[in-house]
Amino acid sequence: MSSREDILGRVRAGLQRNAGNAAVGREVMAAALSSRSQGPKPAMDTAPQALLERFRVKSEAQSSTVDIVVAEAEVPTAIARYLTAMKLPKAAVAQPALAALDWAGAGLAVELRGARDADLVGITGCFCAVAETGTLMMCSSPATPAAVSLLPETHIAVVHASRILPYMEDAWNLARAELGSLPRAVNFISGPSRTGDIEQTIVLGAHGPYRVHLVIVED
Amino acid sequence: MEIKSMRFKANAAGSLANVVLQGNLKNAKGKFVTKRAEALKDLDDFEGTRDAAVAIRNKVIDNLDLWLERFEQKAQETGATVMWAKDGAEVCRLVTEIARKHGVTKVTKSKSMLSEEAGLNQALEAAGIQPVETDLGEYILQVDNNEPPSHIIAPAVHKSLDDVADLFHKVHGTPRKTEIPALTREAREVLRGHFLSAEMGLSGGNFLVAETGSVALVTNEGNGRMVTTMPKVHVVITGIEKVIPTLEDLSTLMRLLPRSATGQSISNYFSILTGVKKPEEHDGPEHLYFVLVDSGRADVVGGDFHAMLRCIRCGACMNHCPVYQTIGGHAYGWVYPGPMGSVLTPLYAGMENSIDLPHAATLCNQCGVVCPVGIPLPDLLRRLREKQTERGLRPLKERIGLRLWAWVAQRPKLYALGASLGARYLKWLAGDADRIRLLSTAPEWSLGRDFPAPQGKTFRELYAARQKINKEAA
Secondary structure, three states: OOHHHHHHHHHHHHOOOOHHHHHHHHHHHHHHHHHOOOOOOOOOOOOHHHHHHHHHHHHHHOOOEEEEEOOHHHHHHHHHHHHHHOOOOOEEEEOHHHOOOOOHHHOOEEEEOOOOOOOOEEEEOOOEEEOOOOEEEEEOEOOEOHHHHOOOOEEEEEEEHHHEEOOHHHHHHHHHHHHOOOOOEEEEEOOOOEEOOOOOOOEEOOOOOOEEEEEEEOO | OOOOHHHHHHHHHHHHHOHHHHHHHHHHHHHHHHHHHHHHOOOOOHHHHHHHHHHHHHHHHOOHHHHHHHHHHHHHHOOOEEEEEOOHHHHHHHHHHHHHHOOOOEEEEOOOHHHHHHOHHHHHHHOOOEEEEOOHHHHHHHHOOOOOOOOOOOOOOOOOHHHHHHHHHHHHOOOOOOOHHHHHHHHHHHHHHHHHHOOEEEEOOOEEEOOOOEEEEEEOOOHHHHHHHOOOEEEEEEEHHHEEOOHHHHHHHHHHHHHHHHOOOOOOEEEEEOOOOOOOOOOOOOEEEEEEEOOOOHHHOOOOOHHHHHOOOOOHHHHOOHHHHHHOOHHHOOOOOHHHHHHHHHHHHOHHHOOOHHHOOOOOOHHHHHOOOOOOHHHHHHHHHHHHHHOOOOOHHHHHHHHHHHHHHOOHHHHHHHHHHHHHHHHHHHOOOOEEOOOOOOHHHHOOOOEEOOOOOOHHHHHHHHHHHHHHHO
């Protein structure tokens, strides 16, 4: 007998599985998968301005920094300003999805590709953001490689205010509507990487970025 | 992993006598508790969320066979390979075979307690494949002569900054650093090279999503993302009980898991991984394997300890346990410490191999109160004690003693005489003092505490005397 059959066989024995309770079980399963019922969620003001404000406050609480601009065209200049202030190089890897922005015009040497170990700054968009916890939702694709938000010491993300949603449940629905099925990697990111493994003392910059900077576009 | 739970009493005594460990435990003790309490505040309805989480977990484990088949089918549709392992030995065999098939010489690992159960690192090493632990805590333990973890969330919680400073100085051959950020940076630099050169990444799985055939990983350091993004092969090792129905259920459970574990409203990274890299993609593994592990779980289904399968491995029960806080995790002698470990170790590693663990609790129910999936841990511990008695696993002396007591207790006159003699004997033993320092007839009772001396008369005698006075007064 294969291990699969052995394991499932003992599970079935434990549940006293028979044709009758299997049919009931299948109904329970089908109902759960189709109803996608949601659990209780913290109350939230879902007016657009309130969502943006909550997202900002929660992001800052996770040690991200936040800049707000009024048009997408201003993003490269805002990023150049941040890099200057942080004394970081004006060179970055950016996800190919951000090709339309005028990086050179802002004095930035941006390469549109996947990330490499030597990249110091990584610029990404995001699929959407979650106001409840101040979280970015990143969906991997050829135009949005996952490692750009992981390998560089500095991660800069462009967030459109119109895509700040109240809850993670809303993000799933948006993904189902726009992408159909889940991409290879969905990464929810909430601030720079961190560890508390030595004396429960939080240190930023474990294996991923030391800093996360968010440029929110009010559109 | 070798089971050392039979040495619980000696281990615990050693932990209590270890001054350095006691300092480290004291330092850690308050932090988890305070952070969790703080993090629960912005969850408007903790009880309601917990009820929902209990319902989600029950829904799956009550029909676990059906959900496993459903998950397997969805995962296969995404291009993943699903394998099944009966025990740790089979886990080791399957993972080694996968590594050989893809010509793997190095495996980077994100934290997996199941890999500890199976002793996978030793098996990989024996096969000439280098396993590299990448969670900072696990890395510290691996380079410290493969020391076992003492906590499921913070594996090196028993170590101090000084311990880590000495260790890194020794194994890295670098100048001794005394700042935590500098030590973290040093580990980052050592491990970055491994992340980029390993051909295979190995992770556990916090949840398996039946709706999409995905694995969900909850991490903070980014090592979980590294091992599932950079190598060409990703192997997920996870227990068969980890399935949940939908992405919505994942969101509900994620409101509880990081809050209960580390006191965060959400972990830094929360990754939902589905299938393999497409040819035109820049990153991600080309091969994805799920190893679904039994190792004792299937036999728990439908029995007295069924509720234990709800466990989401947050560690809140140990963080709030007065026994764990006092002796640390190593004393428990296997992978899982604290109240959840005292239930899981007898179930997975054998009741006869862990006879003291169900008794390593005060049954104060702190663990039951904080458990995010409402597992009645004290009830399960009590049930394990009953099972030990039913199976005749308790020591002969205890069994004879209890039988004798039961015989006497069923004879009220004899019982009264015994109690009266006992009370007088103890009073005589105490002499003028109000307590007995060393009780020679039962030395274990008074090893760590004094035995209060009785007044010399029993309750029955005092009661009878009072009745007599009342009667005379009337």
